[in-house]
Amino acid sequence: MRGTILHAPGDVRSETLPDPTIVEPTDAIIETSATCVCGSDLWPYRGINKFDKPWAIGHEYVGVVREVGSDVTTVKPGQFVIGSFFASDNTCPHCRAGYQSGCEQLVSMTGCQAEAIRIPLADGTLVATPEAPSDDMLPDLLTLSDVMGTGWYAAKAAGVAPGHTTVVVGDGAVGLSAVLAAKQLGAERIIIMSRHADRQAVAREFGATDIVEERGKEAVAQIKELTNGVGADSVAECVGTQESMTTALDSARQGAGVGFVGVPHDVKIPMGRLFRNHVRLQGGGAPVRGYLPDLIDRVYAGDFHPGLVFDLKLPLAEVAEGYRAMDERRAIKTFLIP
Amino acid sequence: MRGTILHAPGDVRSETLPDPTIVEPTDAIIETSATCVCGSDLWPYRGINKFDKPWAIGHEYVGVVREVGSDVTTVKPGQFVIGSFFASDNTCPHCRAGYQSGCEQLVSMTGCQAEAIRIPLADGTLVATPEAPSDDMLPDLLTLSDVMGTGWYAAKAAGVAPGHTTVVVGDGAVGLSAVLAAKQLGAERIIIMSRHADRQAVAREFGATDIVEERGKEAVAQIKELTNGVGADSVAECVGTQESMTTALDSARQGAGVGFVGVPHDVKIPMGRLFRNHVRLQGGGAPVRGYLPDLIDRVYAGDFHPGLVFDLKLPLAEVAEGYRAMDERRAIKTFLIP
Numbered sequence: 001m002r003g004t005i006l007h008a009p010g011d012v013r014s015e016t017l018p019d020p021t022i023v024e025p026t027d028a029i030i031e032t033s034a035t036c037v038c039g040s041d042l043w044p045y046r047g048i049n050k051f052d053k054p055w056a057i058g059h060e061y062v063g064v065v066r067e068v069g070s071d072v073t074t075v076k077p078g079q080f081v082i083g084s085f086f087a088s089d090n091t092c093p094h095c096r097a098g099y100q101s102g103c104e105q106l107v108s109m110t111g112c113q114a115e116a117i118r119i120p121l122a123d124g125t126l127v128a129t130p131e132a133p134s135d136d137m138l139p140d141l142l143t144l145s146d147v148m149g150t151g152w153y154a155a156k157a158a159g160v161a162p163g164h165t166t167v168v169v170g171d172g173a174v175g176l177s178a179v180l181a182a183k184q185l186g187a188e189r190i191i192i193m194s195r196h197a198d199r200q201a202v203a204r205e206f207g208a209t210d211i212v213e214e215r216g217k218e219a220v221a222q223i224k225e226l227t228n229g230v231g232a233d234s235v236a237e238c239v240g241t242q243e244s245m246t247t248a249l250d251s252a253r254q255g256a257g258v259g260f261v262g263v264p265h266d267v268k269i270p271m272g273r274l275f276r277n278h279v280r281l282q283g284g285g286a287p288v289r290g291y292l293p294d295l296i297d298r299v300y301a302g303d304f305h306p307g308l309v310f311d312l313k314l315p316l317a318e319v320a321e322g323y324r325a326m327d328e329r330r331a332i333k334t335f336l337i338p
Numbered sequence: 339m340r341g342t343i344l345h346a347p348g349d350v351r352s353e354t355l356p357d358p359t360i361v362e363p364t365d366a367i368i369e370t371s372a373t374c375v376c377g378s379d380l381w382p383y384r385g386i387n388k389f390d391k392p393w394a395i396g397h398e399y400v401g402v403v404r405e406v407g408s409d410v411t412t413v414k415p416g417q418f419v420i421g422s423f424f425a426s427d428n429t430c431p432h433c434r435a436g437y438q439s440g441c442e443q444l445v446s447m448t449g450c451q452a453e454a455i456r457i458p459l460a461d462g463t464l465v466a467t468p469e470a471p472s473d474d475m476l477p478d479l480l481t482l483s484d485v486m487g488t489g490w491y492a493a494k495a496a497g498v499a500p501g502h503t504t505v506v507v508g509d510g511a512v513g514l515s516a517v518l519a520a521k522q523l524g525a526e527r528i529i530i531m532s533r534h535a536d537r538q539a540v541a542r543e544f545g546a547t548d549i550v551e552e553r554g555k556e557a558v559a560q561i562k563e564l565t566n567g568v569g570a571d572s573v574a575e576c577v578g579t580q581e582s583m584t585t586a587l588d589s590a591r592q593g594a595g596v597g598f599v600g601v602p603h604d605v606k607i608p609m610g611r612l613f614r615n616h617v618r619l620q621g622g623g624a625p626v627r628g629y630l631p632d633l634i635d636r637v638y639a640g641d642f643h644p645g646l647v648f649d650l651k652l653p654l655a656e657v658a659e660g661y662r663a664m665d666e667r668r669a670i671k672t673f674l675i676p
Contacts (some may be wrong), residue, residue, distance in 0.1 A: 102592030
């Protein structure tokens with residue numbers, strides 16, 4: 001089958017790989033209907049996250065079950081399914097508390113930019129859709145595997161509630177998804193920090209009411225001005241750098257929530273400021289599994305289109321161009337068709 | 339009048355000072371019924387927090403209104419009142435959001451270990467009790483001015499909810515108050531870290547179900563064992579050191595809340611661990627003003643005795659002995675009678 005190998009920074013290739021097979025009785029094999037490139041794939045692609053040997057990359061997927069292991073009971077061959085970028089048992093105490101991304105049996109998915117994928121812990125990980133989707137629903141459904149679920153967690157961790165003024169730091173696909181999540185969760189005013197016209201357009205479509213093009217202190221001053229000097233009720237930090245975290249913390253009003261989903265890269269928290277501002281900070285890898293049933297329902301209800309974050313569609317064989325386009329910011333997010 | 343001056347580390351004196359007078363029309367003057375020494379007073383007393391000149395110390399008080407400024411409308415002479423260690427207007431957006439300790443007009447109280455005190459922003463700061471309390475209610479009511487309100491905030495920021503297993507790090511008066519708060523908020527199991535028999539006894543009285551005498555990694559191992567390897571649902575960090583914060587974070591289950599009220603002294607947050615564990619972190623100076631009406635009601639209802647944290651009662655003139663006893667851990671908390 002066709003899969004994707006990251007050989008070295010900047011060197012990603014579509015290759016013929018062995019077909020996956022059932023290894024554990026709790027596994028399932030799916031035939032991929034769609035996969036995509038994640039902003040986090042760019043960290044190793046750009047050589048910022050180090051790695052020492054070629055590896056099968058990709059962690060977002062939707063597809064049709066081809067085969068299940070002998071212990072799998074909740075999904076069956078032929079069903080269209082979505083799973084998170086983390087496999088989880090969905091039964092341990094952390095899963096039951098709603099943190100499937102902290103599962104005792106957690107497996108980080110990889111090798112998903114491929115025609116077929118082995119899914120560990122299939123019963124816990126996969127959720128079948130009510131019926132097979134039409135092709136034009138695939139982009140919306142594929143986002144639920146990571147990017148939309150991650151934006152959803154950013155908004156939930158930030159404590160977005162009806163009537164809120166919410167700030168979103170980061171205009172990548174996750175930041176844009178956080179805008180959509182904030183809108184769905186009832187935020188009244190949604191301020192996104194963005195300098196790119198294409199991303200601003202998607203943000204507006206998703207419900208952003210204000211766009212701040214400044215960065216750093218100027219951005220914070222602008223947000224304070226937009227909020228009568230008070231600051232935001234909730235802030236989604238969707239980048240993972242010191243600058244983005246500082247901006248997020250400084251944009252928050254007293255006692256606001258800051259949800260952070262950008263994997264922190266050398267980020268330090270100013271404890272004195274956190275103490276003085278009473279900011280409620282929560283982050284991490286999103287417990288996407290827990291959100292899937294609700295988010296699938298929203299997609300099937302017909303008025304929820306997170307798939308708008310995809311602005312480049314390519315055959316899986318052209319995955320390398322998909323990475324290049326995102327690296328060069330010619331594309332927000334690349335959709336890949338096996 | 340008699341007041342208290344901290345001249346230098348270890349040198350605190352009861353002295354005759356000028357009687358306070360109304361300065362702003364929003365001020366009130368109260369005659370102190372009781373005051374006390376706070377664990378945080380020990381930071382400058384021990385020379386850890388630096389200061390360059392003698393200053394009037396103390397920030398916890400209850401008393402009777404002697405005089406009010408021309409703009410004060412909510413309290414009047416003769417009423418028994420309690421206020422927070424922060425004066426606040428209780429009307430700004432941060433106060434309205436429940437963060438009076440982040441008020442736009444915030445004034446940190448000081449000079450309260452004295453026979454009379456000037457209270458700024460009296461309308462926002464002071465809450466009158468339903469009736470004049472009996473003498474034996476004074477300890478309970480005095481704790482609401484800081485220590486009990488701070489323990490309450492630690493528990494609220496930690497997200498304590500009915501059925502929780504809650505860990506309290508720190509067995510000072512605030513930690514003990516956090517135990518009582520967790521109990522009142524419905525925690526089922528309350529684990530406190532304490533090595534002192536006197537403090538353990540108060541903790542038990544307040545509702546602690548388990549006591550961990552270990553520290554650091556051994557303490558975390560013990561907590562994990564007590565929770566079937568899962569960790570606590572909520573953690574109150576009531577010390578403010580790196581060790582206490584690390585213990586708090588490591589004791590939390592996935593997605594647990596950690597409320598921190600110990601003023602951070604060179605504390606660094608391990609962002610990778612925070613990200614992996616999804617811990618929800620919130621701290622700061624407690625918004626005690628917001629809790630006063632509820633906590634006063636609990637005291638007047640008769641079955642809520644936070645005043646048990648006081649195990650030494652002295653005349654205000656003997657304040658120096660009150661500091662010494664706490665510094666040497668001969669006393670948990672010193673109650674002072676003007």
